[in-house]
Amino acid sequence: xxxxxxxxxxERTNRRLDQGRGSDRLPGLRRLRRAAIFPPQFCAxxxxxxxxxxxxxxxxxxxxTSLVCRAATPETRAHVPYNIVLVDTDEGFRMMAHGDNxxxxxxxxxxxxxxxxxxxxxxxxxxx
Amino acid sequence: xxxxxxxxxxxFGKHEGSSSLDLMSKAAELAISDAGLKRAxxxxxxxxxxxxxxHIMLATVFAEHFGIRPSYAHAVQVGGATGLAMTMLAHHxxxxxxxxxxxxxxxxxxxxxxxxxxxxxALAQVGxxxxxxxxxxTIPAYYGLVATRYxxxxxxxxxxxxxxxxxxxxxxxxxxxxxxxxxxxxxxxxASKPVAMPLKLLDCCPVSDGGAAFVISxxxxxxxxxxxxxxxxxxxxxxxxxxxxxxxxGAEISIAKAKQASGIGIADVRYAAVYDSFTxxxxxxxxxxxxxxxxxxxxxxxxxxxxxxxxxxxxxxxGLLSYGHCGVGGAMAHLVETHLQMTGRASxxxxxxxxxxxxxxxxxxxxxxxxxFLERVR
Numbered sequence: 397x398x399x400x401x402x403x404x405x406x407e408r409t410n411r412r413l414d415q416g417r418g419s420d421r422l423p424g425l426r427r428l429r430r431a432a433i434f435p436p437q438f439c440a441x442x443x444x445x446x447x448x449x450x451x452x453x454x455x456x457x458x459x460x461t462s463l464v465c466r467a468a469t470p471e472t473r474a475h476v477p478y479n480i481v482l483v484d485t486d487e488g489f490r491m492m493a494h495g496d497n498x499x500x501x502x503x504x505x506x507x508x509x510x511x512x513x514x515x516x517x518x519x520x521x522x523x524x
Numbered sequence: 525x526x527x528x529x530x531x532x533x534x535x536f537g538k539h540e541g542s543s544s545l546d547l548m549s550k551a552a553e554l555a556i557s558d559a560g561l562k563r564a565x566x567x568x569x570x571x572x573x574x575x576x577x578x579h580i581m582l583a584t585v586f587a588e589h590f591g592i593r594p595s596y597a598h599a600v601q602v603g604g605a606t607g608l609a610m611t612m613l614a615h616h617x618x619x620x621x622x623x624x625x626x627x628x629x630x631x632x633x634x635x636x637x638x639x640x641x642x643x644x645x646a647l648a649q650v651g652x653x654x655x656x657x658x659x660x661x662t663i664p665a666y667y668g669l670v671a672t673r674y675x676x677x678x679x680x681x682x683x684x685x686x687x688x689x690x691x692x693x694x695x696x697x698x699x700x701x702x703x704x705x706x707x708x709x710x711x712x713x714x715a716s717k718p719v720a721m722p723l724k725l726l727d728c729c730p731v732s733d734g735g736a737a738f739v740i741s742x743x744x745x746x747x748x749x750x751x752x753x754x755x756x757x758x759x760x761x762x763x764x765x766x767x768x769x770x771x772x773x774g775a776e777i778s779i780a781k782a783k784q785a786s787g788i789g790i791a792d793v794r795y796a797a798v799y800d801s802f803t804x805x806x807x808x809x810x811x812x813x814x815x816x817x818x819x820x821x822x823x824x825x826x827x828x829x830x831x832x833x834x835x836x837x838x839x840x841x842x843g844l845l846s847y848g849h850c851g852v853g854g855a856m857a858h859l860v861e862t863h864l865q866m867t868g869r870a871s872x873x874x875x876x877x878x879x880x881x882x883x884x885x886x887x888x889x890x891x892x893x894x895x896x897f898l899e900r901v902r
Binding site for chain 1: 641644645648652655656658659660661662664665666668669670671672673676717718719720721722723764765766
């Protein structure tokens with residue numbers, strides 16, 4: 397298969413978030429939404445493994461929110477309420493993260509990382 | 525051709541001391557006897573899964589326990605869509621001549637067999653293990669995300685969603701087997717404890733013990749004949765992060781294919797059985813399936829459209845929201861109730877006309893969809 401000609405396959409995740417190594421970078425395949433979650437050994441749209449890594453800016457727009465008030469484990473219960481958000485990044489992929497409790501759909505946001513139950517997780521606050 | 529020849533359903537709620545196999549056996553026994561068959565007549569078994577007692581070969585574990593040596597058997601896993609996915613497979617199996625009578629069974633002691641936390645945690649694992657689960661979401665949070673977006677795009681309110689909980693509870697009050705027997709109001713739903721906003725406790729189905737089963741046969745057995753006219757599936761994603769836009773979800777795809785497979789249109793449908801894990805699930809699916817116009821499902825509820833005596837009776841047993849949800853058996857109760865309605869055996873819940881029914885199941889986070897049309901032949 398020839399290299400993917402669409403910019404979708406232009407970028408790749410630099411680090412898996414669950415490893416909590418404190419990267420200031422966000423996963424970034426341009427292939428919309430699939431990018432944030434599939435370990436990108438290949439592009440899920442075209443199958444190409446010809447991928448390059450880019451740094452995401454951390455800027456995005458809130459797509460959806462849900463304030464978790466009832467958690468499932470004693471560890472996460474200590475954090476309630478916490479806001480689970482889906483953010484459409486400026487680079488074009490969608491990702492799940494934590495965010496300020498008062499975030500609303502359409503809000504422009506920027507990312508940082510925060511501690512949650514012993515791991516670093518992405519966290520979005522309103523862009524200044 | 526295939527027929528639903530027998531159905532069985534236990535009460536949902538607490539079955540203290542019953543294992544998943546016990547509940548599956550109870551429902552299977554009821555379904556086989558409803559079909560007028562003996563265990564030895566069953567030559568195919570499809571079963572779901574049990575989160576309480578996971579096993580890599582649940583169908584044969586069950587077959588041995590129940591005393592059947594089938595020529596075809598395995599488990600199926602499609603989350604909440606499992607019941608209808610098994611029914612679709614059974615339909616094709618008997619149609620292809622692989623088996624004569626396929627027993628479809630699901631049951632689980634999810635309420636008394638594990639802690640509520642364990643249950644919520646087990647279900648949250650449908651999330652992506654790297655990019656979602658570490659954030660501490662729950663199943664209600666996945667659906668809460670879908671809900672805020674849906675409300676944003678179509679102007680639906682929390683009070684609108686509450687209507688579906690009230691309707692399902694009203695229906696459950698008519699069924700002795702339902703988990704809940706106390707009436708609720710929109711105000712009760714609005715005042716119930718927040719779980720994952722905008723979803724509150726009464727927007728969410730409960731965790732239950734229970735079991736359900738049916739027999740799918742190549743030929744009709746009894747005088748009452750309920751035929752599977754056509755069915756179809758659609759799978760657009762697994763994780764909510766990867767879900768397509770609201771206008772491209774799988775329910776619209778599977779219903780379009782099911783209509784094509786059956787030659788039935790929404791205007792022909794007289795009874796609806798739609799997956800209702802949360803109020804938002806039911807609201808969205810009704811609109812995706814074309815049973816209500818976009819953004820208008822709640823108004824239809826208020827107008828009595830989905831009542832027992834309304835134009836499109838819906839989940840007259842109370843649905844997952846109020847009959848209860850025991851895992852795979854949960855949504856199978858929708859088909860059992862549909863069969864009772866179609867064969868005039870729904871006693872005080874009986875609707876005027878259930879000659880053609882539409883059933884729809886959803887697994888994951890609106891990830892997997894099965895749509896199915898049933899028709900009473902005579």
